[in-house]
Amino acid sequence: MITVAIAEDHQSLVDGIELLLKYEDDITIIGMANDGEALIDIVKKSEPDIVLMDIKMPKMDGVTATKQIEKHYPKTNVIAFSMFDQEDAVTQMIQAGAKGYLLKNSPLEEVLNAIRAVACGETFFDKNIPPDLLQPNTQKTTSKSILSKSEREILVLIGEGKSTSEIAAIRFTAVSTVEKHRKNMIRKLGLSGKGELLRYALERKYDF
Amino acid sequence: MITVAIAEDHQSLVDGIELLLKYEDDITIIGMANDGEALIDIVKKSEPDIVLMDIKMPKMDGVTATKQIEKHYPKTNVIAFSMFDQEDAVTQMIQAGAKGYLLKNSPLEEVLNAIRAVACGETFFDKNIPPDLLQPNTQKTTSKSILSKSEREILVLIGEGKSTSEIAAIRFTAVSTVEKHRKNMIRKLGLSGKGELLRYALERKYDF
DNA sequence: TGAAATATACCCAGTATTGGGTATGTACGT
DNA sequence: ACGTACATACCCAATACTGGGTATATTTCA
Known part of the structure; x- marks a missing residue:
């Protein structure tokens, strides 16, 4: 049985x-x-x-x-x-x-x-x-999350519609720091083009 | 029966x-x-x-x-x-x-x-x-969609990640026409800021 | 210990997107 | 006929985002 x-x-x-x-x-x-x-x-x-x-x-x-x-x-x-x-x-x-x-x-x-x-x-x-x-x-x-803790936090904020300067203010860093994190994520995720990171953030189906 | x-x-x-x-x-x-x-x-x-x-x-x-x-x-x-x-x-x-x-x-x-x-x-x-x-x-x-037929079509394409110039090529119009449609949608939907139209497109649950 | 990853911050550059407008032509409803 | 909405297309401008880099300091792991 x-x-x-x-x-x-x-x-x-x-x-x-x-x-x-x-x-x-x-x-x-x-x-x-x-x-x-x-x-x-x-x-x-x-x-x-x-x-x-x-x-x-x-x-x-x-x-x-x-x-x-x-x-x-x-x-x-x-x-x-x-x-x-x-x-x-x-x-x-x-x-x-x-x-x-x-x-x-x-x-x-x-x-x-x-x-x-x-x-x-x-x-x-x-x-x-x-x-x-x-x-x-x-x-x-592909077993581990390829994004770091900071990257994942920023991704969530991006998905909420926050601009890079808004995210910088929230995290108490320079705008350029957030932009660098964005670039790192884009590279790691193999994305390219305007809006793709936002799309990725919004289309992520699993918030693990 | x-x-x-x-x-x-x-x-x-x-x-x-x-x-x-x-x-x-x-x-x-x-x-x-x-x-x-x-x-x-x-x-x-x-x-x-x-x-x-x-x-x-x-x-x-x-x-x-x-x-x-x-x-x-x-x-x-x-x-x-x-x-x-x-x-x-x-x-x-x-x-x-x-x-x-x-x-x-x-x-x-x-x-x-x-x-x-x-x-x-x-x-x-x-x-x-x-x-x-x-x-x-x-x-x-609440019966009518506030977006026109063209606007809704463009919104779908935006949600698919197409850039304004790509959408213009698909629809055989000028880039500026697509941009105008985008501005009309942003106004009608009460959005503001970069990426908000893409966010709206992706968060819409019905692609009618 | 050394290498790699992460975090922070900067430089330069291009362009897509938004924000403000202009205009003409067509379709539709009153 | 007139007003409104839609479709098409343009003008000007600002800036956020991406793409290419640079660097230093800290942390982690083998």
């Missing part, structure tokens, strides 16, 4: 998964949570075999929750279930310890396939995810 | 809805589409009683599709089914002619309730939508 917990804030999708699994003799749902914290509580109490994990959830996101499960409940395996197909999302979930990654654009039946594969000790990745994202070596090079 | 078509780009959710409805004697699903255009084709061929309509979809969004259905297929009733609970989304779908509005955060069973209510000529709105949004008078005052 494979025990499954589901973390997903769209209740309509949770209900659909429940309908899918209710007639499966080898799978039982032992809990459902609409946010990351509630999910961790469920894992504490029940240590399910599998967690189906959304990424963007209230209170605690899926990457953070996955890291905690990997650290404290290593027998529980996480399958990411997300609308995000971007490289950043995939690599972060894999590095956090997820054994699978499914896209919500795919048929619901894939959830069944993934649960059974991962419960057998295999990994299971949606066929729409580029295979090179799943290479261990690729992951290693 | 109530005939239902579903427009939703997350296949996993479509599958869940299908599971929900497959044992209902009075409801049959006659088609499913992952984008607005495919949905309109289905409505053309089959004129279902009910369309379950996502808002944010590829190729044609739910508001546009709803307007077309309301105009050409008045016997087909649209129920919005969306993650968006914001005022703008709700009022636009209602004004486009939707007879119901469901949130994806709600239990899937509400879909059943909504289909049956709307098929009987009633309206059905998710209990988590503020009731004042559903008042006809409120809607009238």
Whole structure:
């Protein structure tokens, strides 16, 4: 019997998964949570075999929750279930310890396939995810946040619409210091062109 | 027999809805589409009683599709089914002619309730939508987009990171024309300062 | 210890964006 | 017909942002 917990804030999708699994003799749902914290509580109490994990959830996101499960409940395996197909999302979930990654654009039946594969000790990745994202070596090079603490703070302020001189005033530094940080971020992130740093700040999907 | 078509780009959710409805004697699903255009084709061929309509979809969004259905297929009733609970989304779908509005955060069973209510000529709105949004008078005052068609097109391109000169090339106008449009939008939207128009473009949730 | 990264601050330069305007032509509604 | 909105296009100006660098001091890590 494979025990499954589901973390997903769209209740309509949770209900659909429940309908899918209710007639499966080898799978039982032992809990459902609409946010990351509630999910961790469920894992504490029940240590399910599998967690189906959304990424963007209230209170605690899926990457953070996955890291905690990997650290404290290593027998529980996480399958990411997300609308995000971007490289950043995939690599972060894999590095956090997820054994699978499914896209919500795919048929619901894939959830069944993934649960059974991962419960057998295999990994299971949606066929729409580029295979090179799943290479261990690729992951290693992107494992750490490449931005420094100051850079990340400035990025948040940029995302809030603060100008460079406003940020300088907030941080008690010269304008040129903030501009230098900006240049460093642009270089590190491989961006180019006006507004790209602001776009990046606004499009960052995970505020980790 | 109530005939239902579903427009939703997350296949996993479509599958869940299908599971929900497959044992209902009075409801049959006659088609499913992952984008607005495919949905309109289905409505053309089959004129279902009910369309379950996502808002944010590829190729044609739910508001546009709803307007077309309301105009050409008045016997087909649209129920919005969306993650968006914001005022703008709700009022636009209602004004486009939707007879119901469901949130994806709600239990899937509400879909059943909504289909049956709307098929009987009633309206059905998710209990988590503020009731004042559903008042006809409120809607009238927020009914129009303050941006012109050209302005909205340019806003989309801005949100994609295109520079003013790139947008000018795309639209076959002078750079100064695009700049004028930008100034008009900034004035209409009450923005000020560098990057604010790009921020607005990126934070807009509906690219209508 | 030495190298690399970070933080701070500066120099020069180009240009995209915003802010203030001008104007003409077209479309639409009263 | 007239007023308004929209579309097109231009003028002038300021500056924030990016792109290319320079340098010193501090911290971290192997």
